[in-house]
Amino acid sequence: MTNSGATGFNGLELHGLSRRVGNHTLVDQLSLQVAPGEILALLGPSGCGKSSTLRLIAGLDPVSSGDIRLGGRSITTLPPAQRQVAMVFQSYALFPHLSVERNLSLGMELRGMARAEIKRELDQVLALMQLQEQRQRKPAELSGGQRQRVALARALIRRPALFLLDEPMSNLDAQLRDNLRAELRTLLRSTGVPVVYVTHDQHEAMGLADRIAVLRNGRLQQLGSAETLYRDPANRFVATFLGSPSINLIERGDLQLGLRPELLELANAGSPVPAGWEALEGQLSHREWLGDRVISHVHCPGQGTLKVLSSEAFTSDTLQVRWPKAQALRFHARSGERLPGSSDPHTA
Amino acid sequence: MRRWRLWLLMAPALALLLAIFAAPLMHYLWLSTQAQSVLTGLKPVPIGAQQWLRLWNDGRFWQDTWQTLRFSAASVSLEMLLGLAVALLLHQPLCGRSLLRTISLLPWALPTTVMALGWRWIFNDPYGPINQLLAVLGLGAMPFLSNPNITWLAAVGADTWKTTPFVALLLLAGLQTIPSDLYEAAALEGATAWQSLRRITLPLLTPYLLIAVLFRLAQALGVFDLIQVLTGGGPAGSTESLALYAYLNAMRFLDFGYSATLLLGSFAILLLLCGTAALVWRWSSRLQGELR
Amino acid sequence: MARMLLLLWSLGPMLWQLYSSLRPNEALSGMGTGGWTLEHYRQLLQSDPPFLTTLLNSVVVGASSTALTLALAVPCAYALSRLGRRQARALTALVAAAAAFPAVLLFLALLELARDWHLANQLLALSLPYAGLCLPLAILLLTAAFADIPIELEEAALIEGMGLWQRLRWILLPLMAPAIASSGLLVFLFSWNEYPIALTWLSRSDLLTLAPAMARIAGSSVYTIPYGAFAAATVLGSAPLILLMLLFQRQIISGLTQGAIKG
Numbered sequence: 070m071t072n073s074g075a076t077g078f079n080g081l082e083l084h085g086l087s088r089r090v091g092n093h094t095l096v097d098q099l100s101l102q103v104a105p106g107e108i109l110a111l112l113g114p115s116g117c118g119k120s121s122t123l124r125l126i127a128g129l130d131p132v133s134s135g136d137i138r139l140g141g142r143s144i145t146t147l148p149p150a151q152r153q154v155a156m157v158f159q160s161y162a163l164f165p166h167l168s169v170e171r172n173l174s175l176g177m178e179l180r181g182m183a184r185a186e187i188k189r190e191l192d193q194v195l196a197l198m199q200l201q202e203q204r205q206r207k208p209a210e211l212s213g214g215q216r217q218r219v220a221l222a223r224a225l226i227r228r229p230a231l232f233l234l235d236e237p238m239s240n241l242d243a244q245l246r247d248n249l250r251a252e253l254r255t256l257l258r259s260t261g262v263p264v265v266y267v268t269h270d271q272h273e274a275m276g277l278a279d280r281i282a283v284l285r286n287g288r289l290q291q292l293g294s295a296e297t298l299y300r301d302p303a304n305r306f307v308a309t310f311l312g313s314p315s316i317n318l319i320e321r322g323d324l325q326l327g328l329r330p331e332l333l334e335l336a337n338a339g340s341p342v343p344a345g346w347e348a349l350e351g352q353l354s355h356r357e358w359l360g361d362r363v364i365s366h367v368h369c370p371g372q373g374t375l376k377v378l379s380s381e382a383f384t385s386d387t388l389q390v391r392w393p394k395a396q397a398l399r400f401h402a403r404s405g406e407r408l409p410g411s412s413d414p415h416t417a
Numbered sequence: 418m419r420r421w422r423l424w425l426l427m428a429p430a431l432a433l434l435l436a437i438f439a440a441p442l443m444h445y446l447w448l449s450t451q452a453q454s455v456l457t458g459l460k461p462v463p464i465g466a467q468q469w470l471r472l473w474n475d476g477r478f479w480q481d482t483w484q485t486l487r488f489s490a491a492s493v494s495l496e497m498l499l500g501l502a503v504a505l506l507l508h509q510p511l512c513g514r515s516l517l518r519t520i521s522l523l524p525w526a527l528p529t530t531v532m533a534l535g536w537r538w539i540f541n542d543p544y545g546p547i548n549q550l551l552a553v554l555g556l557g558a559m560p561f562l563s564n565p566n567i568t569w570l571a572a573v574g575a576d577t578w579k580t581t582p583f584v585a586l587l588l589l590a591g592l593q594t595i596p597s598d599l600y601e602a603a604a605l606e607g608a609t610a611w612q613s614l615r616r617i618t619l620p621l622l623t624p625y626l627l628i629a630v631l632f633r634l635a636q637a638l639g640v641f642d643l644i645q646v647l648t649g650g651g652p653a654g655s656t657e658s659l660a661l662y663a664y665l666n667a668m669r670f671l672d673f674g675y676s677a678t679l680l681l682g683s684f685a686i687l688l689l690l691c692g693t694a695a696l697v698w699r700w701s702s703r704l705q706g707e708l709r
Numbered sequence: 710m711a712r713m714l715l716l717l718w719s720l721g722p723m724l725w726q727l728y729s730s731l732r733p734n735e736a737l738s739g740m741g742t743g744g745w746t747l748e749h750y751r752q753l754l755q756s757d758p759p760f761l762t763t764l765l766n767s768v769v770v771g772a773s774s775t776a777l778t779l780a781l782a783v784p785c786a787y788a789l790s791r792l793g794r795r796q797a798r799a800l801t802a803l804v805a806a807a808a809a810f811p812a813v814l815l816f817l818a819l820l821e822l823a824r825d826w827h828l829a830n831q832l833l834a835l836s837l838p839y840a841g842l843c844l845p846l847a848i849l850l851l852t853a854a855f856a857d858i859p860i861e862l863e864e865a866a867l868i869e870g871m872g873l874w875q876r877l878r879w880i881l882l883p884l885m886a887p888a889i890a891s892s893g894l895l896v897f898l899f900s901w902n903e904y905p906i907a908l909t910w911l912s913r914s915d916l917l918t919l920a921p922a923m924a925r926i927a928g929s930s931v932y933t934i935p936y937g938a939f940a941a942a943t944v945l946g947s948a949p950l951i952l953l954m955l956l957f958q959r960q961i962i963s964g965l966t967q968g969a970i971k972g
Contacts, residue, residue, distance in 0.1 A: 129864050150870035162861035166883045175879060176869035227869070422873070423788040430785035430844055437841025438807050441818030448817075506711050517712060519958040521719045526954050526961075528902035530923040531946045535726050538936050546725055578722065583965075590966035632809045639811025642904040646924050660813045660905075667817050668909070680814050687811070 079140055080104040081126070081231055081263040086135035088121055088287075095121040097287040098135070103263035108254065110278035111267045114310070118287035119267045123233050126265060127156050139231055139263075155224035156233040159240070161216050163208040163223075170195075170204045173223050190226055198222045213241050214249070221256065232257060232264040238273055250276045271311050275299075283307050302327075305405035308398060314364055314376045319349075320402065327398035330378035335365065338387040348391035349375070356382060442684065448677035455671050468678040477654070477662065478679065482686060485658045488569060489637035492576045496633060497626065499577065500584030505618075507585065508592045518589075525582040533646035536575040537562065540647075565655035568648055572656050576643055580636075584629045591625030592618070627698050631691055638687045659683040723947065729940035749941035758915040760922075760945060767901050767919040768949075769832050774839035774900040775893045778847050781840060783889065786851030787877065801852070808845035813905045815842075820909045830913050838906050843896040850895075850964055854888030855881070891964025894957050901950060919946050 081103040088096040096118045103109040111119035124130045126137060128149035137145045144152045164172050170191060177187045195201050198218045208216055217237060224232060237253075238246045254277050257264045268274050274281045275295040283290040283298065283306070291303040295311075302308035308316050308327050317328040342348045351369035365377045367390050375390050399408040449468055451461035472478055507518050524532065539545045540561035548558040561571045595618065603613045619626075641660040644650060650657035650665075660683060667676035733746045753760045789797055819838050828834035858881060866876045882889070904920040911917055917925065926942055954961060 127864075127868060129867070149864075149868045150872075154868060156865070156868050158861045158865060160859060160861050162859065162865035164862060164865075164880055176871070179869075179871055179875055179879070223865075423792055426784040426788035430781040430848065433781060433837075433841045434804070434807060434844055437815065437819075437838060437844075438810060441815045444818045444821070503715060506715060511712065515958065517715065518962060519954060521715055522958075522962065523723070523951060523954060524719055526898055526902075526950050527723075527947050528904070528920045528923065528950070530904050530920045531943045532722070534923050534926065534939050535722055535943045538729060538939055539722055539725060541936065544936070578718070582719070586962065586965050593966075635809040636811055639813045641811075641813040642920070642924075645904075660811070664813075664816065664905070667820070673817065673821075676817050680817060684814055687814075691809075 078102060078138075080107065081265065082138040083126070084136040084138070086122070086125060086137060087133045088125055088130060089133045094287050096125060099287070099289055101282055101289065101292055103265060105263055106258060106261045107280065108257055108264040108266055108278045110274035110281045111265060111284060112271060112274040112281050112310070113269065113284035115269060117284040119284050120235055121287070122284070123156075123235055123265060123267050126231070127154050127233055128152050153230040154233055155227045155229035155231070157220045157224050157235065157237045159236040161208075161220040161240070163216060163219055165208050168205050168207060169200060169211070169219050172208070172219060173226050176227065194222045194226045197225070214245055217241060225260070230262055232260055232262055234264070234266045236268055238268070238270070246273070253277065271313070283310060302398065302407060304407050305400040308400070314378065316398075317375045319372045319375070323402045324408065325400040325402045327400060328375070328392055330364065330376045332392050332396055333375065333377040333390050334392065335377055335379060335383040336389040336391060337385055338389050340389050342391055345394055346391050347394050347397070348389050350387070350389050351375070353386045353388055358382070442681075445677040445681045448674055449681055451674045453674040459671065459673070461674070464674075468675050471675065472678050472682055478659075478682065480654070481657050481659050481662045484569065484656065485638060485640065488573060488576075488640060488656075488658065489634060491570075492573045492580070493630060493633045493637055495573065495577045496581050496584045497630065499581045500588055500629065503581060503585035504588035504592055507589050522582045522586060524579050527579070529579065529642035530646045532579055533575060533643050536571070536578075537647055540571050562648060563652050565653050568652060569656050572644060572647055575647060576637070576640070579643075580633065584633060587629045588622060588625055591622045595621050627694075631694060634694065635687055635691055638683070638690065659686070726940045726943045729937060730944045732937060734937045749937040750945070752938055753941050753945065760942065762915060763917055763919055763922040764945070764949065766832055766916060770835050770839070770918055771897045771900040773833050774836035774843065775896045777836045777840040778843045778896045779889060779893055782844055782847035782851055782892065783882075783885075785844075786848050787855050787881065789848065789852045790855035801849070804845045804848050808849060812842050812903070816905045816909050819906055823910050829910050830916055832916060835907065835910055836900070839900045839903060842903075843899050847892045847896060850892045851885070851888055854885055858884050887960065887963070890957070891960040894953070894961050895964050898950070898953070898961070
């Protein structure tokens, strides 16, 4: 998939992209493609290289090796200004001394655009982002959500060939973030250009992106839709990083079994185990009540504590935790690589 | 941003810095090996190390060195003590604090020659205010500017008046970086004001004290304006500083070669003292770090 | 109590000058009691050259030195704040050492410079050594201020397609205005007060700046002096500075304070 159609492809392509500083490799041989109109999330813990990748695409840092292509032509060595990219920074990077209006128009003014045209663009984007009221305000006089909209507006007004966003939600409070997700997705899709969205928040990535690239230590772990990553993770890292509550891991010699909390079932201790199922017995240590669901934390001697997600609380305190064997994910204990065959119903 | 562009941006400033600071010192090195005075028709004539030998045997140089050191030690330590006191006072939450801060900084902002002239009048014998006050109290007049044993103290006083505000402001900046919850925690532990000062304020203020000492020491060792206007180096050369001696050699005796030698000699003393102070501090803070 | 003491200590000597400047000489030397007078100021303003010329010279030198210093220091500070840490640290240490260097030790070499390049008795030329002497402090202050501006602001401008000059003009300099103002004020203060170099560069009495002019007034004997005129000169010489301090107290104090914390 990575090397196909380097010439005909119309979106963003990364080929073996690397960035090294001293002996540190921040981005390691990263290859992927983002189609026009597609939103790709770069997901990973802090320091995984997702922001470094974004900075390479934007041209803010020099590439050590590899190629970046946009619309079929290489932009690897172009300065940021000539890449036609727009970027929304985590801090929004609004110019604090300029009004909302000037924040949006400064770039166009300096490019020598006609005043009437600037005004038309401004009116349009301010209306789209519902910022007409705030036109003359300084960034310090805006709320967090308004600042984010200004940052988005500044990116939109450039009519970029590529949209980059670096954790644009992380400065907003949780509720606002949930409300904005769908809105932002619609807006980004409407631009019709490739969108790269960096986040460390799996909900954000799953809710916004068409595909997700999980990074760790600068390396691509897996690339796919949210559902693929969740159901069919390439390795233990991807399996543990996605899903909340996170996946349970239990030791089986040089194997590890990965058990999603919703896969597990509770029964009274000592119940007979159905054919093709496996079970552990343990003590309930505590419950987290989430409203529609309950997370039961069951302490199983020798295996640690398993989290079980169910719709109703189980009354007894000594419990059996069981799961259909075929649906457990199997990982190599040392390397964390996913082992095949775990979906084979006959591996008893 | 390309690296060479950054250096290009710095180039004009760095060039001027080199021309104003480094080139003169190099020039002095050369000039100190040349006789250039009225005797040589103001043309430089190479004479090797003769002027350095002359410096070594020059009683006036050593006397001025002693007088400069005496002046610097007295005024810098006085300024540190008073400056700390003023800084602590200005750090208190008082009404009108910012106006008080500005007023207390005024002496520092005045030109040294202006305020030296003012002090000459204040120290006047017998019409200056101090001596008039002494007369009212029935005490004899103090010959501030005509007694070799007293005049240098008058110079220290005037210098302290002028530069204490600067030290105070530096230390105040340091005080403002100390988080107030440290004092609250200490107060909960039952520490007295004196204990908080010794255990919290002074240790955390050390870097600022050091910067102030180094800066003030360097400036005091080069004292010139104040001495020239207040006393002219007198009486009987008892307040002459190294810089004034070098100035007189160039401008009055027209002995440029020796003046350059004197300036380098002063620079060497300055480097020695400030370098030692910085090294001692570094060494002691490292030692403290190891003990912890 | 302590506050009163501080006020007295700071203002007392200055108030004494003001008082002396308004008293006739006979009253000052205890020979008469006689009232108040503006005679000293009249003398001063009518002296040759008039004292106002001296003040004007100081303003010219101060303004040109400030402009030159800032023109050199701003780009240098910008580059220094964007340079790699190790190189920047070494350079900063050198600059800080230069900031503490007593300028008087340079007078002889600068005197020769003035002689060789025919810069003596030219007010504007004086801003060359003054800018050199003020650069270290200005660079330290401005570098710290540049480092305080989030790098993303400049990157956002970069992505907007702004060149170096546009970024400085539209983004960085407006944000630097307070720091530039306070460094400028400190440079002006230095130039206004500088003595040894003005003393050796300027000899024509109509070109003297304030500091050497005051010293020249003091040049007469220590014992028989027209002290009233002296006092009037100190008052007039200090007044512009006191005004400046009161007007820009916040900028000056923050400039000094920032210099201490960051330097």
